[in-house]
Amino acid sequence: MRRLPVYLLIDTSESMIGQAIEAVRTGLGTMLSALRKNPYALEMGALGVITFGGTARKVTPLTEVYAFQQPDLEVKPGTMLGGAISLLDQAISTEIVRTTPDRKGDYKPLVFVLTDGQPTDEWRSAFHHFKQNHKSVVLYAIGCGNDVDFTILKELTENTYSMEQMDADAFAKLFVCISSSITSASGAIGDQGKQGGAINLEKDAGGTIRKIEKAETIGSRKQRQVFIPGVCQKTRKPYLLRYRWNDEDGCYQCMAGHKLEKAFSREETGAIETVSSSELQGLVPCPHCGNEGHGRCDCGTVTCYALGKGFNSMFGTKVCCPGCGKIGHMASGGVFNVGQSRG
């Protein structure tokens, strides 16, 4: 039996915590029962799930629709899109039956990428590699929420959509759209014996999702999110602070600290623009050690430091910079000029 392989790449970064991830779980269940009611989808559909938060994980290898079990979706900080694309690349190379002179292989895979933000890893080289290996894959990207960088999603695929709401109802509709695109693809194969191209997901969305024809470059308008790379003083591991623009306060509010797999190179850090400390507000604990303060050494390294016990309001906290090894004092909580990354 030739299968129609469908891969879901699901963002499980920390901003998906709570309602959104619950809605994804429910949506997956709804989608599954819809696919099982459709004879073509039931017969040829196969689903694989890759999640990407702090790490990218293949949570379900390609499995026939009738045998598919709901995977666990675990929320972890970070948006490892590049990691997810690499896993997808491997999965398609190893799980899809190729056409040989003796047998017909599987159909072209459909891939749906659901993401709510901006990747925190280097995803472009992974994507480049993927495109070289798997030209015929039909890719859909759905940006969920208000902080999506659509220029990135448009680099992935022409089939880019926006879903601004992230409630249960919106996700339910999204999964209806996804399942109907799967049933229509399997229907075209079943009826005409051949696979069509990408379809417009908007069709069944009832206004919940809309196609992005042209991604606006974030120019004069304030960037929605900025990321500041740091190095944990205790563990020496790299992290990334995420700030989100707050229109009411006119500044960036610290939202989260992400663990980073790998520190930014000097070159990457050099390319980072500077954002004034006056535009930054709030602090979150270091994702590695829990230190509440973050400050910048003269050498340019941002590092975490303790604000609680041992913090002296006059002298601050004694800090050994993990970048240059100098010992100094971080004087006040979080007043620092730092480089920012675009994520």
Ligand SMILES: [Zn+2]
């Ligand atoms: Zn730390």
Ligand SMILES: [Zn+2]
């Ligand atoms: Zn230093």
